[in-house]
Every structure is written in structure tokens, then in C-alpha cells.
Amino acid sequence: MSVIAEVRIPPDDFELGQILDLDEVSAIELETLVPSGDVTVPLFWVYDPVDGVLDTIERYPTVNSLTEVDVFEDRTLFRLDWDASQDHLFQCILDHGGQISSATGASEGWDFEIRFSHREALSQCRTCCEDAHISLEIIRVYNPTDPGVGPWYGLSEPQREALLLAVRMGYYDIPRGCTTEELADELGISDQAVTERLRRAIGAFVRHALLTPEPEA
Incomplete structure (x- = not known):
């Protein structure tokens, strides 16, 4: 039976967390994550971005481009063309069949909700993260239809x-x-x-x- 894990990860422990600097925004919410060949394309909401945050993101070496999709008074939806091959967190999740249902970044860290086909896959992903020196705090694990x-x-x-x-x-x-x-x-x-x-x-x-x-x- 599949399981859903809610986990918290420090921003500095994975590349996307470093790219989307939480010191320059109040919060970030991942809208969707679409793999496309060797490139992973996230759509994400940035709340209350400060001036210059776009330039900071675009200067990151693995970022190909950053595009505004929708702009509102307090938040902006961005499309990020980004090479995720160097992000060990995402590689650990993908290599063990994990699917990211949601992700939100705030001052206390990034909260992910990830679905795995079984608990052993979650355990293997956690070991993979530990080997990559990623601090993965498991908040809760549950069966979605249990x-x-x-x-x-x-x-x-x-x-x-x-x-x-x-x-x-x-x-x-x-x-x-x-x-x-x-x-x-x-x-x-x-x-x-x-x-x-x-x-x-x-x-x-x-x-x-x-x-x-x-x-x-």
C-alpha cells in the first residue's frame, strides 16, 4: 500500500531551496513540478518578493530561465526552467519512485508532502538523503486510504x-x-x-x- 510522508528540510540542504532564497520572500509554494527530459520545470508562487529577487534566481548556474506566469498584488506565479540533475534531494525522491504532492517554503524550512509506493521506498529515499547529507525530518507518515x-x-x-x-x-x-x-x-x-x-x-x-x-x- 502506498504511503504519504510529510517531511521538513532545511533550505540549504537542497539546490532548489538555495535557488529560491527565503530571505528575499515571505513564502514560496510549489504549484506543480513537471519533468521534461533532463530539465525539471517547477511552477511556484512567490509571496511578497523583494526587488532584485528575479535577478538573483536567474544568476544561479543551473537556472536556464525564469518567467512570470501570473502576477497578483501579494504573489507572483513563476515558471522556472532548471536543471535538477545536481539536486540530490530530487534525485533521491525520483530514484525511489516518490511523487511530490506539495511543497511550501517558509522561514522554518521547506515542508514537502511526498507519496511513495510503499514504506520501504520511503526508507530507501531517507537513506539516500542521509548519504547526501540532507537533513530530512519526517513529520508524519500515513496510508492515504487507510x-x-x-x-x-x-x-x-x-x-x-x-x-x-x-x-x-x-x-x-x-x-x-x-x-x-x-x-x-x-x-x-x-x-x-x-x-x-x-x-x-x-x-x-x-x-x-x-x-x-x-x-x-
């Missing part, structure tokens, strides 16, 4: 904490009983991190509570 996943319906502890707090403080009430800034103050994280955590929490809840396959008759 009825024993528990009452949290696929939520990680931080996601559950944020979602419960939002409900208790009236964030989903009409009119709203609080703002994301107030939630951020309570949780001790950034406003943008709260928004992303709630979005991922709702996505996880829907996948595990509403999209779980019906048992066979």
Missing part, C-alpha cells in the same frame, strides 16, 4: 491546530470573527503561513473524509 488513519482525517498536527483555532475564533463565520493576522499571532507564525496551512488542512480533510474510495461490496 480507515485507521484516525479521527484527524489526514491532517497533520499543525494543520489540525490551525483549523480548530480558525473555527473557534470564528474565521469561517459570516461575518468573520477574526483575521488571518489574529490567527497568526495566536499560532506564532506568519500571516501567509496561516493561509497556506488552512488551505492545506481543508484539502487534506476533503481528500481523506470525502474522497476515500467506497469499500467493495
